[in-house]
Amino acid sequence: MIRLLVKDCGAGTTVQDGGRFGYQRYGVGPAGAMDRIALAVANMLVGNEPGEAAVEFTVLGGNFVVEGGPVRVALAGAFADLKIDGEAVPPLTSATALDGQSVTVGAAKAGTFMVLAVSGGVAVKRDLGSRSFHLRGGLGGLDRTPVRPGQVLPVGGTPQGPDLVATVAPQVSAGAFRVVLGPQDDYFTPAGIATFLGETYRVSAEADRMGYRLSGPAIEHAKGFNIVSDGIVTGSVQVPGSGEPIVLLADRQTTGGYPKIATIVSADLPRFVQQRPGGEMRFTAVTLAEAIAAARDQAAMLAAVRAGLKPAGLGLDTEHLLSVNLVDGWVDAHAPPAEPPLHSAA
Amino acid sequence: MGAPIPRFLPCGDTAVTVEFGTEIDDGLNALCLVFDAALAEAAIPGVIETLPTYRSVLVQVDPLVIDMPAFETRVHEILAGLATDGRPPRRWIIPVVYGGEFGIDLEDVARSHGLTTEEIIRRHSSRTYRVAMLGFLPGFCYLSGADPSIALPRRTSPRLKTPAGTVSIGGVQALFASVEAPSGWHLLGRTPVRNFMPDRDPVFLVGAGDEVVFRPIPAADWDALDAAAAAGEPVAELVAA
Numbered sequence: 001m002i003r004l005l006v007k008d009c010g011a012g013t014t015v016q017d018g019g020r021f022g023y024q025r026y027g028v029g030p031a032g033a034m035d036r037i038a039l040a041v042a043n044m045l046v047g048n049e050p051g052e053a054a055v056e057f058t059v060l061g062g063n064f065v066v067e068g069g070p071v072r073v074a075l076a077g078a079f080a081d082l083k084i085d086g087e088a089v090p091p092l093t094s095a096t097a098l099d100g101q102s103v104t105v106g107a108a109k110a111g112t113f114m115v116l117a118v119s120g121g122v123a124v125k126r127d128l129g130s131r132s133f134h135l136r137g138g139l140g141g142l143d144r145t146p147v148r149p150g151q152v153l154p155v156g157g158t159p160q161g162p163d164l165v166a167t168v169a170p171q172v173s174a175g176a177f178r179v180v181l182g183p184q185d186d187y188f189t190p191a192g193i194a195t196f197l198g199e200t201y202r203v204s205a206e207a208d209r210m211g212y213r214l215s216g217p218a219i220e221h222a223k224g225f226n227i228v229s230d231g232i233v234t235g236s237v238q239v240p241g242s243g244e245p246i247v248l249l250a251d252r253q254t255t256g257g258y259p260k261i262a263t264i265v266s267a268d269l270p271r272f273v274q275q276r277p278g279g280e281m282r283f284t285a286v287t288l289a290e291a292i293a294a295a296r297d298q299a300a301m302l303a304a305v306r307a308g309l310k311p312a313g314l315g316l317d318t319e320h321l322l323s324v325n326l327v328d329g330w331v332d333a334h335a336p337p338a339e340p341p342l343h344s345a346a
Numbered sequence: 347m348g349a350p351i352p353r354f355l356p357c358g359d360t361a362v363t364v365e366f367g368t369e370i371d372d373g374l375n376a377l378c379l380v381f382d383a384a385l386a387e388a389a390i391p392g393v394i395e396t397l398p399t400y401r402s403v404l405v406q407v408d409p410l411v412i413d414m415p416a417f418e419t420r421v422h423e424i425l426a427g428l429a430t431d432g433r434p435p436r437r438w439i440i441p442v443v444y445g446g447e448f449g450i451d452l453e454d455v456a457r458s459h460g461l462t463t464e465e466i467i468r469r470h471s472s473r474t475y476r477v478a479m480l481g482f483l484p485g486f487c488y489l490s491g492a493d494p495s496i497a498l499p500r501r502t503s504p505r506l507k508t509p510a511g512t513v514s515i516g517g518v519q520a521l522f523a524s525v526e527a528p529s530g531w532h533l534l535g536r537t538p539v540r541n542f543m544p545d546r547d548p549v550f551l552v553g554a555g556d557e558v559v560f561r562p563i564p565a566a567d568w569d570a571l572d573a574a575a576a577a578g579e580p581v582a583e584l585v586a587a
Contacts, residue, residue, distance in 0.1 A: 021394055021395050021406070022394075022395045023395075023484075024395055024397045024404075024406070025382075025395070025396065025397050025398065025480060025554070026480050026484060026485060026542070026549075026550045026553075027480045027481050027482055027483050027484045027485055027486045027542075028484045127544050128544065128549065136483055136484075136525070136527070137483065137484045137525070138484075138525065138544070139484075139544055144544075179358070180356050180357075180358050180359065181356075182355050182356045182357065183355030183356065183357050183363045183365070184355070227368070228368060228369060228370050228399075228400050228401055229399060229400065229479075229481060229482075229488065230363060230365075230399045230400070230401065230402045230404065231357075231361070231363060231397040231399055231402065231403075231404025231481075232404075233357045233358060233360055233361040233404070233406065234360070235358050235360070236357065236358075253481070253482045253483060254397060254481050254482065254483075255397070255399060255479065255481030255482055256482070260357075263356070263357050263358030263360075263361075264358065265358055265359055266358060266359050266360050266409065267359075288356050288359060288414070291358060291359035291409070292359045292409045292410075294359070295359050295409045295410060296409075296410060299410055
């Protein structure tokens with residue numbers, strides 16, 4: 001059995017996959033990787049399906065020792081160093097760590113969530129169809145715990161074929177976060193909606209996998225701030241009595257009684273989750289058709305990344321890749337060409 | 347059943363709320379559950395999962411697969427052909443230790459209403475509740491049918507931690523929790539019943555549409571029942587199926 005012995009890791013380190021679906025009717029939220037694009041890209045680089053279970057880090061990295069055979073690894077998401085026995089693995093590249101070698105993920109230099117994929121995925125037991133750890137539900141992960149020093153994470157398989165490099169860099173959107181108004185935008189005054197769409201908000205210190213509380217100008221309710229509880233989705237922007245919005249994320253509750261002014265479009269969520277406390281943001285309303293088009297564009301982007309995968313170290317010039325700014329992890333799809341691309345978390 | 351006209355409320359590009367009303371109402375809730383079942387039977391491409399609530403059904407979708415206009419048309423067809431649910435509800439008897447360390451707000455609730463704690467227990471345990479929905483956290487049951495004479499608004503400051511099995515009231519709603527959670531409701535008692543146990547078959551006992559009756563038990567019975575429940579026994583008694 002191939003495995004990763006956890007020598008050290010930050011407290012916010014968990015096993016996450018594409019999410020747990022089908023149980024929201026019983027109160028079980030989806031969990032899953034905060035940054036779906038990071039999960040998909042890291043998995044592609046090691047030859048996995050995009051939703052395979054991986055190790056997710058929150059700001060702080062970790063250190064592992066490979067036992068029992070070779071493991072192919074790749075890191076994506078927030079900008080951090082990946083090293084095998086102290087030797088740097090270039091960004092957007094997978095590399096193979098041999099039995100006894102160490103795999104080290106550094107702290108995030110920008111952004112919040114890193115995803116370390118391993119060949120065959122992290123093979124912990126599935127709970128209700130998913131390996132994603134969910135603290136409140138007591139589900140997933142290894143023994144239903146976060147990843148902790150001393151644990152031994154089972155690895156799903158040996159590396160197949162060569163290590164890979166992404167010659168097409170994943171791109172994320174830029175600028176204001178796009179939202180579709182609703183489902184309860186009628187619980188807000190026109191002035192309240194104008195505040196939400198016109199002002200700048202900041203991620204508060206209360207930000208975790210459940211949701212990010214934002215600080216900024218209070219949003220005016222039109223008819224109180226209680227509704228009869230109804231369903232919530234990832235990206236829902238609910239506005240409690242304080243008037244300051246809360247964006248609900250992967251470990252959210254399934255239902256809630258505060259009105260929801262808008263929902264962040266799925267294509268912008270990977271960039272949203274990479275914001276750090278203090279990070280400023282604005283919101284802009286788009287139509288449902290525009291939101292679906294954005295989801296389509298993002299799927300096409302991922303398909304292009306996959307199509308652009310090439311064997312690593314076969315004459316491909318790493319220096320060239322670095323020169324096109326893959327070093328920052330993600331490339332900003334809308335950045336002016338004259339400026340260096342911004343990281344997703346910028 | 348007629349053909350109510352729902353509102354389609356967008357929840358971004360990954361979900362839509364099919365809303366039948368905005369109030370707590372058993373008829374409305376029953377409609378949501380019947381519609382939810384019919385929706386599952388229709389197996390519409392692009393629908394990932396659904397979540398019925400008091401008054402709406404959240405439909406989680408794959409935006410790259412679903413055809414929204416066709417979905418709305420299909421919903422109208424389903425509603426036009428909806429039959430009344432003939433299945434009698436399942437009824438569960440849930441043992442509860444009231445008051446003391448098990449229900450730390452019982453005396454306050456009694457004081458607020460000028461009633462004895464015995465009378466609060468009597469009024470709380472003499473009702474048949476309907477499970478309107480499960481939500482918030484795994485296995486949490488939102489119950490309708492509480493006695494309005496013992497209703498109280500939610501506490502002004504929620505407790506950050508209430509134990510698994512908490513039986514509480516908030517407004518005219520009643521709650522039966524299954525995992526430790528923050529709560530702004532008033533804690534009347536605690537049940538050893540685990541409505542959610544990931545290693546048990548079934549993982550969830552009580553579901554939406556079921557009925558629940560609370561039966562007061564002495565604190566002396568707690569340890570034995572709690573141990574049985576921890577070992578995977580339902581402890582809740584199913585009296586109608």
